[in-house]
Amino acid sequence: MEKETTIFGIRAVIEAIKSGENIDKIFLQKGLRGELFTELEHLLNKERLNSSYVPVEKLNRLSKKNHQGVIAQIAPITFHDIEELVTSVIESGKVPLFLLLDQLSDVRNFGAIVRTAECTGVSGIIIQKKGGAPVNGDAIKTSAGAIFKIPICKVDHIKDAVFHMQASGIKVIAATEKTDNTVYDISFKEPCAIIMGSEGKGINPSVIKVSDERAKLPLLGEIESLNVSVACGAFLYEAIRQRR
Structure with a gap:
């Protein structure tokens, strides 16, 4: 069975979106600011991706790594047209x-x-x-x-x-x-x-x-x-x- 893949870090998620990864959902830390984060938000709105703003505690539960306030989940399937x-x-x-x-x-x-x-x-x-x-x-x-x-x-x-x-x-x-x-x-x-x-x-x-x-x-x-x-x-x- 194919396993779910998690991508963490603002730049990594931006590049994943630009490269056409089959992203299912993105979790964003509430209150996060910065130029790179603003770029990500614009990209999310442009691509109409499923995202939600969550407390940092939820992000910490999803990943123990340095997620920089952003975690993306790659869908385990390919969606049909x-x-x-x-x-x-x-x-x-x-x-x-x-x-x-x-x-x-x-x-x-x-x-x-x-x-x-x-x-x-x-x-x-x-x-x-x-x-x-x-x-x-x-x-x-x-x-x-x-x-x-x-x-x-x-x-x-x-x-x-x-x-x-x-x-x-x-x-x-x-x-x-x-x-x-x-x-x-x-x-x-x-x-x-x-x-x-x-x-x-x-x-x-x-x-x-x-x-x-x-x-x-x-x-x-x-x-x-x-x-x-x-x-x-x-x-x-x-x-x-x-x-x-």
């Missing part, structure tokens, strides 16, 4: 079933979803470049290695993926409680993509607005929501049930 992936799936003759994850941030939920997606024959998973869970060692472990077996794409915004799916003749279904339709009222037999939202906020309202259909899972108990990975599994297996 969404246009090439969608085209290849359509040309294969299989009925597309894509999964769009809107800023899902918990790495273990992400890994569990990847595992279920691989088991249900999902054509590919699309995530956002910024704000989502890192594709790291924890994700690999939770996915039981499925992360190496299913295509994963990154886009600037999930709406970019929604529009591309729709332009390719793929129906986009938002999993949200803000509807009267249940998952059993929706047809998954045609080409479709399912959007799952983040653990706390769900799907961004602007993303729900541009989706083709909305569906929810019926909840019969007193708790008002399911874990997102469990909900995702229910949606995917309903799609499989209809397609059998």
